[in-house]
Amino acid sequence: MGSLFKGFERIEEARDRLSGRSFMAGLFAGRPDFPLLLLPEESPAETEVWESYRPRLETFLTTQVDPDEIERTAKIPDAVLQGLFAIGAFGMKIPKEYGGLGFSYTNYGRALMLIASWSNVLALTVAVPQSIGIAMPVLLFGTEEQKRKYLPLVAREAISAFALTESVTGSDAANVQTDAVLDSGGMAYRLSGEKLWCTNGTIARYITLIARVPARRELCDGRTVWVPVPEGKEAEDRVHTAFILDMDLPGVRVRQRCQFEGCRGIENAYMTFRNVRIPAANVIGDVGRGLKYALTILNVGRAISIPAICLGMAKQAWQPTLDRANDRVTFQRPLAERQTQRMRVGRMAADLFAMEALAFSVWRMADRRDYDVRIESAIAKICCSERTIRFLKDAQTIFGGMGYETADSKRVRGEPAFGIEQLVRDAEMYRIGEGATDILRPFVAREALDPHLERARTYLEEEPIGLRRLVKLGSLAAFYIPWYLRQWIPSPLPSRPEFRHPNVRPKLRFVERASRRLARAMFYSVAWHRQALRDDQGRQNRIESIGEDLAAIAITGLYAEAQRGTAGYVEAWDLADEVFREAKVRVKRQIRALISNRDARSAGLGVKTLGGACPALSAGIIARGLRDYQMPEKDAVGTGEGRKQAAV
Known part of the structure; x- marks a missing residue:
C-alpha cells in the first residue's frame, strides 16, 4: 500500500509487518492492551551492572571532560575519546564475548542520559557507533566472522x-x-x-x-x-x-x-x-x-539514543532553571512568585516527567525481545525531541537576557556560566537526526492505518466496477459492520490492582474511550478520502499526535503509581495529572480535526505563494533568492581531488 503514502514506495518495499507485541498498534485499532505497559521489574543483576558502572562513568566525566572546552574549541580531545574507550563506553551495547560491556537497552539509555547531562555532544559521539555505526548492523545481520573481526575493534579502539x-x-x-x-x-x-x-x-x-x-x-x-x-x-x-x-x-x-x-x-x-x-x-x-x-537499526537510535540524550539535556537545565526562578528578583518580587512563571515551570515539570516515563518504558520494551517497538520508538523520538526544545526554550525565557548570553561571556563578569543558549542551539539536532519529526509522523500514521490499508487494498487503490465492485464492497461490509459496532462498546479495564488505583483508572478509561474514537475517525478518513489520504499530511500528523498524547497519558499514569509505590514519590501524581490535563484537551481537538478541518485552505495559500503569487512580501529589502548565496562551482569544497582529511 505504499502508493497511499507518496514518496515512501521504496521504503514500503523494505518494510516488515509488525512481528511482535505492540501497545501502540492496539491503541490505534481501538483496543489498547494496557497489560503490555506493565513490564517486569528490572532484575537485581541488571541494576547492579548499572550501579557499579555509574560511579566510574560519572567520575570520568567530572574529572576528565571539560564541556565548555568542547563548546569553545568545537573539538572533543583525543584523550577524552581514548578514556571513554578505556572504560568501555564505546562498547556498552556490544556483548561481552565480543569485547563489550553487554548492557541492556535500559542501562545503555541511562549511561547516555548521564553523559548528555554533562555534554550532549559527547553523548552523541558515543551513541552513534553503538546505535547506527557498524556495531548494531553487524550484531543483527553480520556473519560470525564479521562479528569476531570488527566488534572488538569498535568496542575498544576504533570509532565507527x-x-x-x-x-x-x-x-x-x-x-x-x-x-x-x-x-x-x-x-x-x-x-x-x-x-x-x-x-x-x-x-x-x-x-x-x-x-x-x-x-x-x-x-x-x-x-x-x-x-x-x-x-x-x-x-x-x-x-x-x-x-x-x-x-x-x-x-x-x-x-x-x-x-x-x-x-x-x-x-x-x-x-x-x-x-x-x-x-x-x-x-x-x-x-x-x-x-x-537501515530502517531496523535506526529504531535503536529513535528508541534509546535520542530520548536519552534529550532527557540528559533537559535534566541538566532543570535545577539551574529553578535556581534562577527563585533567585531572580524583578520589581521587588522573586520571579518564582509570578503566576506566568509558575505556570511555565509547572508545564516544564510535566514535560520532563512525561519524557522520562515514555523513554524508560520504551527502553524496557526494547529489552523484551517479544515486543515490536517501531511505532513506540518513533513516538518516543518525536515526543522527547519536541518537548526538549519547548522545555529548553521555556528555561531560556526564565533566564531572560542571561539566557541569550553565552556561558563564556557570563563567566567574565563572575556570573554563573550555565550555557542555556548552547542547549537551545544544540537541541534542534535531535529533532532532525535519525528521522525528522515531519517524516516520522507519516511513518507512524502508516503503521496505524496498516490494517485498513491491507484489508481494503483494491477499494483504495483502484476503482472497482460492476460485479467486482459489489463483491469487494460486500466483503468489506461483512468485516467492517461488526468491527464498527465494536468501536462503540467500551472494553473493561483489566482486573489488576495497577489499573484499579483511583488516580490511574480515570486516565486509562479516557485512553480507552479516545482510542475507540480515534479508530472510528481513522476509518472515516480512509473510507472518505481514499487516495487523497496519501498527500494529506495534516491528517497523518494528527493521527501520530493523538497516539502520542494517549500513550503519554497511559504511561505517565502507570509510571506515577510505580514511583509512588517504590520510592514514595507522591508528587508524581501531580505531574501525571498535569500531563493528563493538557493532553486530554489536545486529543479531543485533534480527533475532531481529523474528521473535519481546514487544512486545504492553508495548503491552497501555500500553493499560491510557492508559485510566486505574493511577490509583494519581499518588497522593501535587497531581495536575494537562495541561489544568490551559492558560491561559484569552482570554489566549492566538493570539486577536485581534495585532501584525505578535511581541515578542522
Missing part, C-alpha cells in the same frame, strides 16, 4: 559511523545514488558516490555504508534473492545493500567537516568515494536488504 544520507536524499532514505558494482572477478565491489552529514565521519575508522548494487533476481532454496551482477551487466535493478567500509581504503575522501548551528564538537563529514575497492566479504547480510537493515 553510519553513512546513509546524501545531498539529494535528506530524509528520503530510499533515494540513495551511491553505487557499488561487483567487479568481473566477483571478489570486490567498486564504490563511487558521496555521503553527507555522516556523524563521526571525520574521525571514524569504519562506517556502515548503504549503496545501490546492480543485481538480478534468482531463485535460491525456494525463495527469491538478489544476486549482484559483475560490471552491472544485465541487472534488473540497483538494490540497497549494506557494507562495512574501511575509511583508510584508497579513494575515500573526507571533503569537509560540516559546521552547524549547535553541537559544535561533533565530527560530521561530507565525503566522496571514487573507485573504492570494497571486499565482497564486507557485505552485511544479504544483497538488496540494506534499506531494511
Whole structure:
C-alpha cells in the first residue's frame, strides 16, 4: 500500500509487518492492551551492572571532560575519546564475548542520559557507533566472522559511523545514488558516490555504508534473492545493500567537516568515494536488504539514543532553571512568585516527567525481545525531541537576557556560566537526526492505518466496477459492520490492582474511550478520502499526535503509581495529572480535526505563494533568492581531488 503514502514506495518495499507485541498498534485499532505497559521489574543483576558502572562513568566525566572546552574549541580531545574507550563506553551495547560491556537497552539509555547531562555532544559521539555505526548492523545481520573481526575493534579502539544520507536524499532514505558494482572477478565491489552529514565521519575508522548494487533476481532454496551482477551487466535493478567500509581504503575522501548551528564538537563529514575497492566479504547480510537493515537499526537510535540524550539535556537545565526562578528578583518580587512563571515551570515539570516515563518504558520494551517497538520508538523520538526544545526554550525565557548570553561571556563578569543558549542551539539536532519529526509522523500514521490499508487494498487503490465492485464492497461490509459496532462498546479495564488505583483508572478509561474514537475517525478518513489520504499530511500528523498524547497519558499514569509505590514519590501524581490535563484537551481537538478541518485552505495559500503569487512580501529589502548565496562551482569544497582529511 505504499502508493497511499507518496514518496515512501521504496521504503514500503523494505518494510516488515509488525512481528511482535505492540501497545501502540492496539491503541490505534481501538483496543489498547494496557497489560503490555506493565513490564517486569528490572532484575537485581541488571541494576547492579548499572550501579557499579555509574560511579566510574560519572567520575570520568567530572574529572576528565571539560564541556565548555568542547563548546569553545568545537573539538572533543583525543584523550577524552581514548578514556571513554578505556572504560568501555564505546562498547556498552556490544556483548561481552565480543569485547563489550553487554548492557541492556535500559542501562545503555541511562549511561547516555548521564553523559548528555554533562555534554550532549559527547553523548552523541558515543551513541552513534553503538546505535547506527557498524556495531548494531553487524550484531543483527553480520556473519560470525564479521562479528569476531570488527566488534572488538569498535568496542575498544576504533570509532565507527553510519553513512546513509546524501545531498539529494535528506530524509528520503530510499533515494540513495551511491553505487557499488561487483567487479568481473566477483571478489570486490567498486564504490563511487558521496555521503553527507555522516556523524563521526571525520574521525571514524569504519562506517556502515548503504549503496545501490546492480543485481538480478534468482531463485535460491525456494525463495527469491538478489544476486549482484559483475560490471552491472544485465541487472534488473540497483538494490540497497549494506557494507562495512574501511575509511583508510584508497579513494575515500573526507571533503569537509560540516559546521552547524549547535553541537559544535561533533565530527560530521561530507565525503566522496571514487573507485573504492570494497571486499565482497564486507557485505552485511544479504544483497538488496540494506534499506531494511537501515530502517531496523535506526529504531535503536529513535528508541534509546535520542530520548536519552534529550532527557540528559533537559535534566541538566532543570535545577539551574529553578535556581534562577527563585533567585531572580524583578520589581521587588522573586520571579518564582509570578503566576506566568509558575505556570511555565509547572508545564516544564510535566514535560520532563512525561519524557522520562515514555523513554524508560520504551527502553524496557526494547529489552523484551517479544515486543515490536517501531511505532513506540518513533513516538518516543518525536515526543522527547519536541518537548526538549519547548522545555529548553521555556528555561531560556526564565533566564531572560542571561539566557541569550553565552556561558563564556557570563563567566567574565563572575556570573554563573550555565550555557542555556548552547542547549537551545544544540537541541534542534535531535529533532532532525535519525528521522525528522515531519517524516516520522507519516511513518507512524502508516503503521496505524496498516490494517485498513491491507484489508481494503483494491477499494483504495483502484476503482472497482460492476460485479467486482459489489463483491469487494460486500466483503468489506461483512468485516467492517461488526468491527464498527465494536468501536462503540467500551472494553473493561483489566482486573489488576495497577489499573484499579483511583488516580490511574480515570486516565486509562479516557485512553480507552479516545482510542475507540480515534479508530472510528481513522476509518472515516480512509473510507472518505481514499487516495487523497496519501498527500494529506495534516491528517497523518494528527493521527501520530493523538497516539502520542494517549500513550503519554497511559504511561505517565502507570509510571506515577510505580514511583509512588517504590520510592514514595507522591508528587508524581501531580505531574501525571498535569500531563493528563493538557493532553486530554489536545486529543479531543485533534480527533475532531481529523474528521473535519481546514487544512486545504492553508495548503491552497501555500500553493499560491510557492508559485510566486505574493511577490509583494519581499518588497522593501535587497531581495536575494537562495541561489544568490551559492558560491561559484569552482570554489566549492566538493570539486577536485581534495585532501584525505578535511581541515578542522
